[in-house]
Amino acid sequence: MNIFDIPAQAWAGQILIGLINGSFYAILSLGLAVIFGLLNIVNFAHGAFYMMGAMATWMLGNYLGLGYWASMLLAPLLVGLVGIVLERLFISRIYHLDHTYSMLLTYGMTLMIESLFRNAYGTSGLPYSAPVALQGGTNLGVLFMPNYRLWVVGAAVAVCLATWLLIEKTRLGAYLRAATENASMARALGINVPRMLTLTYGCGVGLAALAGVFAVPVYGANPAMGSDLLIVVFAVVAIGGMGSILGSIVTGLVLGLMEGLTKVVYPEASTTVVFVAMIIVLLVKPTGLFGESR
Structure with a gap:
């Protein structure tokens, strides 16, 4: 297909979908970069915490009757507290050890967390409606875009920039x-x-949970949703540079766009374009685009 024959609506639609996916990649890889960059821990449990954020939002709504906005504050806090307990009990004991130990430990944590939720809720997705204030859509000229998805893009970018400023420009960040x-x-x-x-x-865990809160009205809550996304997020972090916060933000958004545009030109390659980009980048610059040698 000649790319000039593709209608503008298709390009615009995939660009916006790419921005949405890129927003999830950015905020998830940001949490991974914070944990690796500051703690030197390869956190394979990150996808499980993302899933816990989505599940916590669903449970707060169904069991306690709390709405989306309250859950957006409470779910990351609750999941972050779970992460703190696990860090004190297990992860704090392996800071001085090789990365292999953190990979094995956090992968084991992932299996246990996912099994608990799978046994309790099965493997089917649990639907969750977007808040009333963000329902409906906006006419962007070339397409009609759901308001909630526009909110996700803006909120994710704001959270990423706020986190970067906190770590790089404040006294607390200097202490960290x-x-x-x-x-x-x-x-x-x-x-x-x-x-x-x-x-x-x-x-870092709270950031993963916040991404889950953003995701649940779009994808629903599913005990396997973290595992499905984690490998792509690790590829994003590797391309941006392990531990690079700015690299994770920029690379997540760019790769989301790249993935979306690839679906227009050659849909069969859209699921592999991120990994092709990772291979090329790591061959040219093994530390990633924004990474530095340790």
């Missing part, structure tokens, strides 16, 4: 970086290093 880069010096300055590490992990 100091606690992870030079723990002895940080202790000498009066910083409670274990508390800062725990806070970092909890915040």
Whole structure:
């Protein structure tokens, strides 16, 4: 097919879908980058925490009658607390060990968390409606776009930029970086290093849960939803640079767009374009586009 024969509606539709997917990639890979960049932990449980955010939103609505906006605050907080407990019990014991141990530990945590939810709720998706204020759509000229999806793009970008500013431009961010880069010096300055590490992990987990909150009105809640997305998110982090917060944000959005545009030109390649991009980038720059040698 000649790309010039493709109607403008198809291009515009896939660009917007790519932005939506890219928003999820960006916020999920951001949480992974925070945990790896500051704690040096490869967190394979990230997809499970994303799923827990979606499931927590569904449970808060169905069991407690809480709406979307309340769940957007409570679900990341609850899942973040679960992450803090797991960090204190297990992850804090392996900071000094090789990455292999964190991969095995967090993968085991993933299997246990997913099994618990699968046994309780099965494997079928659980529907969740978008909030009334964001229902309906907006006419963008070339297509009619659901308001909720436009909200997801804007909210995800805002969260990503706020996180980057917090870590890179504030005193709290400086304390976090100091606690992870030079723990002895940080202790000498009066910083409670274990508390800062725990806070970092909890915040990274909370970001994954927030992505789950954003996702549940679009995809529903499903115990397997984290595993389905995690491998793509790891590819995004690898391309952007392991531990690079800005790299994760930019790469997530760009790869979402690339995936969407590929569906217009050659749909069969849309599921592999991210991994092809990863291979090319890592061959040229093994540390990723924004990564630095450790």
